[in-house]
Amino acid sequence: MDAHSSPNPDRCCAGHTIELKHLRSAVLACGCGSFRRAADLLAVRHSALSRSVAQLEHLLGTTLFERSTAGIRPTVAGRSFLSRATAILEQIDALIASMGDAAHTGSDHLCVGLCTSISARNLHAILADAGRRCGRIEVSAIERTPTDLYACLRSRAADIIIVPERLMSMDLSARALWHEDIFVVLSEDNALAARDRIYWADLVDQTILLGTREQACSLAKIIEPYLSMHDIAQKTQRHDASRHVIFGLASAGLGVTFVLGSETRAVGNDLICRELHDDRGRMQVCFHAHWLPGNDNPALQRLLQLLSDQYQSSSLGG
Numbered sequence: 001m002d003a004h005s006s007p008n009p010d011r012c013c014a015g016h017t018i019e020l021k022h023l024r025s026a027v028l029a030c031g032c033g034s035f036r037r038a039a040d041l042l043a044v045r046h047s048a049l050s051r052s053v054a055q056l057e058h059l060l061g062t063t064l065f066e067r068s069t070a071g072i073r074p075t076v077a078g079r080s081f082l083s084r085a086t087a088i089l090e091q092i093d094a095l096i097a098s099m100g101d102a103a104h105t106g107s108d109h110l111c112v113g114l115c116t117s118i119s120a121r122n123l124h125a126i127l128a129d130a131g132r133r134c135g136r137i138e139v140s141a142i143e144r145t146p147t148d149l150y151a152c153l154r155s156r157a158a159d160i161i162i163v164p165e166r167l168m169s170m171d172l173s174a175r176a177l178w179h180e181d182i183f184v185v186l187s188e189d190n191a192l193a194a195r196d197r198i199y200w201a202d203l204v205d206q207t208i209l210l211g212t213r214e215q216a217c218s219l220a221k222i223i224e225p226y227l228s229m230h231d232i233a234q235k236t237q238r239h240d241a242s243r244h245v246i247f248g249l250a251s252a253g254l255g256v257t258f259v260l261g262s263e264t265r266a267v268g269n270d271l272i273c274r275e276l277h278d279d280r281g282r283m284q285v286c287f288h289a290h291w292l293p294g295n296d297n298p299a300l301q302r303l304l305q306l307l308s309d310q311y312q313s314s315s316l317g318g
Contacts, residue, residue, distance in 0.1 A: 020092070022056040023085045025049050026064060030082050031242035034071045083240060090148060109138045110299040113149040113161035129306055137299045153292060159300045164260065164285040165222060175289045175304075177311055182223070182283040183264060183273040185247065186256040193272040200230040200278060207255030208236040211246045219258055222285055226278075247271060260285060 029038040029049065039049040057064050064078035074082055112127070127139055142149075142158060150167055152158040166174060184198045192198055192206070208227060210220040220238075227233040237255060239246060243266070246257050251270050259266075264273045276283040289307060291300060 018056065018059050020089070022052055022059075023089055025052040026056055027082055027086050027089060029053060029065070029072060030074055030078070031244060033073070033245055033248060079240065090144070093142070108299060109140070110160070110297065110303060111140050111142065111158045113142050113144060113152050113158035113163075115144060115146055115149060115163050126303075126306065126310065129310070137302070150290075153290060156292075156295070159295055159297050160289055160291040160303065162287055162289050164219070164287050166286070166288045167290055169290075171292065172290045173293050174291075175307055175311060177287045177289055177307070179284040179286050181261040182219070182276045182285060183259050183261060184256055184276050185250050185259050185267055185271050185273055187251055187253045188270060188272055189253055190256065190272070192256070192274065195274060197275045197277045197282075200226060200232065200276075203232050203256065204230070206232075206235065208232060209246050209249050209255040209257040210236060210238050211241055211243055211257075219260060219285075223258055223283075226283075 025038065025042070028041060029035050032038040032041065035050045035053065036046045039046040042049065053064065060081065062077045062081075063075055064081060065072040065074055142152060144152060146161075146163040146165060146167065149158065149161040149163060150169070153161050153172075162177065164180065166176075184192070184203070186193055186206075190206075192202055195202070210224075224233070224236075227236055239249070243257075243259075243263075247266075247268060249255060250257050251268060258276065259273065267273055291304070
């Protein structure tokens with residue numbers, strides 16, 4: 001074997017020395033666009049998080065981030081690595097969730113899959129009522145994209161999932177729950193900020209910013225047909241970034257994005273939210289609960305009865 005084909009011993013050992021904390025620090029920093037902001041979220045020192053990312057870069061033998069006084073942004077190699085690291089962490093979290101679910105064999109445990117804030121309209125009340133009216137139920141929650149939540153439901157890592165769309169699957173039962181308005185998020189300097197409501201036609205000259213991760217991908221999937229219908233799709237930018245990064249781009253005046261009513265509190269003070277309308281009125285999304293009919297968890301059955309009492313619409317078959 002010649003010198004060019006000989007593996008680097010340090011690089012071969014890197015996979016054995018990289019820890020989950022390295023990956024989580026780097027992925028969170030990427031989503032925040034700042035080491036300091038990520039450190040605050042993790043409740044660790046800024047220097048400790050920065051050192052963790054530097055250790056990861058050393059083990060990989062490549063630079064993941066470009067640093068500047070304005071913050072950080074991933075390099076080309078960083079984007080590729082962090083995308084895979086995010087997928088790995090999601091799989092690990094799902095595995096831990098499924099093991100936690102398996103450990104609770106009693107009838108008083110319920111795992112709810114969500115892709116929306118716990119403060120969403122009615123959701124907080126549903127879980128609170130479940131505790132009061134359904135007896136002693138230990139509720140755990142996992143947050144994923146609708147696609148990942150569907151996988152959690154299939155693997156029984158979740159008993160029931162609540163998502164802002166109707167998942168079309170023959171083996172799922174579903175119930176329509178509540179509706180939420182869609183808002184346009186834009187900078188204070190945008191001319192549209194002076195309006196009380198925004199129509200699709202108003203967005204023709206705007207750059208549309210969409211994310212591909214977290215809750216953003218679910219909402220993007222819902223509105224993309226409307227962008228095409230109103231000839232706005234050609235000015236759409238898709239970013240492999242969290243909603244917080246998308247909000248940052250909107251705040252910088254680089255475009256507008258969208259958010260559900262329950263998520264408007266997560267929008268920064270330097271951004272404006274305006275109702276999105278079409279010819280029929282406010283644009284809305286209907287949240288649906290989904291579950292496997294064969295799941296005989298008594299806690300799930302009590303929650304389904306509660307949903308039936310609170311939402312008069314009939315259960316939707318598979």
